[in-house]
Amino acid sequence: DTVLTQSPALAVSPGERVTISCRASESVSTGMHWYQQKPGQQPKLLIYGASNLESGVPARFSGSGSGTDFTLTIDPVEADDTATYFCQQSWNDPTFGSGTKLEIK
Amino acid sequence: EVQLVESGGGLVQPGRSLKLSCAASGFTFSDYYMAWVRQAPTKGLEWVASISYDGGSTYYRDSVKGRFTISRDNAKSSLYLQMDSLRSEDTATYYCTTTEGIGDYFDYWGQGVMVTVSS
Numbered sequence: 556d557t558v559l560t561q562s563p564a565l566a567v568s569p570g571e572r573v574t575i576s577c578r579a580s581e582s583v584s585t586g587m588h589w590y591q592q593k594p595g596q597q598p599k600l601l602i603y604g605a606s607n608l609e610s611g612v613p614a615r616f617s618g619s620g621s622g623t624d625f626t627l628t629i630d631p632v633e634a635d636d637t638a639t640y641f642c643q644q645s646w647n648d649p650t651f652g653s654g655t656k657l658e659i660k
Numbered sequence: 661e662v663q664l665v666e667s668g669g670g671l672v673q674p675g676r677s678l679k680l681s682c683a684a685s686g687f688t689f690s691d692y693y694m695a696w697v698r699q700a701p702t703k704g705l706e707w708v709a710s711i712s713y714d715g716g717s718t719y720y721r722d723s724v725k726g727r728f729t730i731s732r733d734n735a736k737s738s739l740y741l742q743m744d745s746l747r748s749e750d751t752a753t754y755y756c757t758t759t760e761g762i763g764d765y766f767d768y769w770g771q772g773v774m775v776t777v778s779s
Contacts, residue, residue, distance in 0.1 A: 588765040590705075597755055597769040598705065609767075641705055645764045648721065649707040 557581055557644050559652035566658040572630040575655045577642035579623045586646040587625045589618055592654075593638045601640075602627060634659050662686040664756045664770030671776045672746055682739040682756030682770060689737035690714070695759045696730060696741050697766060698752035708754070709741065710762050719762050723749075746777045 558580040567573045577587065585605040590598040600609045602618035605625060617628045629636055637659045642652040668680040680696070695710040709720045709730040718730050729742040739756055753774050757766040 590766075597771055598766075599769070600765060600767055603760075603765045643705070643765060647763070648719075649763055651705040651707075653704045 557583060557647045557650050559642050559644060559650060561640075561642060561652040561655045563653070564656045564658065566660050567632050568660045569634055570631045572628065573632050573657065575627040575629075575640050575657070577620075577625045577627070577652050579625070579644055579646075581646075582622045583644040583646035585621050586644055587618075587620065588643045588645065589616075589627045590641045590643065591636075591638045592641065598641065629657075632657075632659060662758070662768045664758070664768060666754065666756050666770045666773035669754065669773035669775045671778065673779050674747060674777055676746055677742070677744045678746060678775060679743065680741040680754055680756075680773060680775070684737045684739065684756075687758075687768075689732075690734040692758045693761055693764070694730075694732060694739045695757045695766060696739075697755045697757055697769075698750075699755070699772070700749075700752040703752075706752070710759060711739070712762065717762065743775070746775075748777050751775060751777045 560578045587605045589602040592598040601612050606618045619626050639654040639656045641654045663685045665683045672678050696708040699705050711718050711730045715732045727745045731740045753772040755772045756770040758768045759766050
């Protein structure tokens with residue numbers, strides 16, 4: 556399985572720019588996707604194909620990267636962005652990262 | 661509005677069976693691949709199984725192959741997951757999702773249904 560590694564937690568203030576990283580154990584080309592999960596809710600697709608914004612998702616969210624290193628950027632961060640963010644690859648059988656918990660100070 | 665509503669979860673003993681259902685509405689069900697993704701308590705997400713538009717192709721993660729069966733009824737806009745020989749490690753919230761293809765990303769998600777495997 557392709558292992559995806561994410562940093563466990565981040566804390567930022569509203570209005571700041573935050574980058575959440577995801578590193579794959581092997582190249583996944585641009586087959587990387589990002590989800591937001593708020594407490595008690597189902598995940599929500601934010602970014603697909605590394606950099607494509609899902610319909611209805613605010614333009615404050617963006618994605619970049621290819622190969623093994625990927626980034627989800629939120630700029631500017633808002634209080635409502637408190638959530639856990641997961642990356643997922645689709646180059647092989649789908650696997651997810653362990654999630655980055657974002658706290659808004 | 662896309663809606664996916666799961667049902668059929670509950671408490672079950674190890675080795676027993678359970679069948680999950682997902683009722684879809686708000687989109688043309690037969691146009692979409694579908695999948696099940698699970699999340700163990702306070703854990704991350706794990707893809708379980710996927711099925712093609714017409715049910716002709718199915719794919720499973722290794723740990724459920726031979727025990728779980730994904731199926732669909734396009735006339736009823738419904739997705740199913742038959743889970744046999746359940747193990748404690750199958751305990752999780754199971755989400756019904758749409759997907760762009762086998763092994764692709766997951767667009768829409770249901771609210772999830774909890775399955776607890778315990779004696």
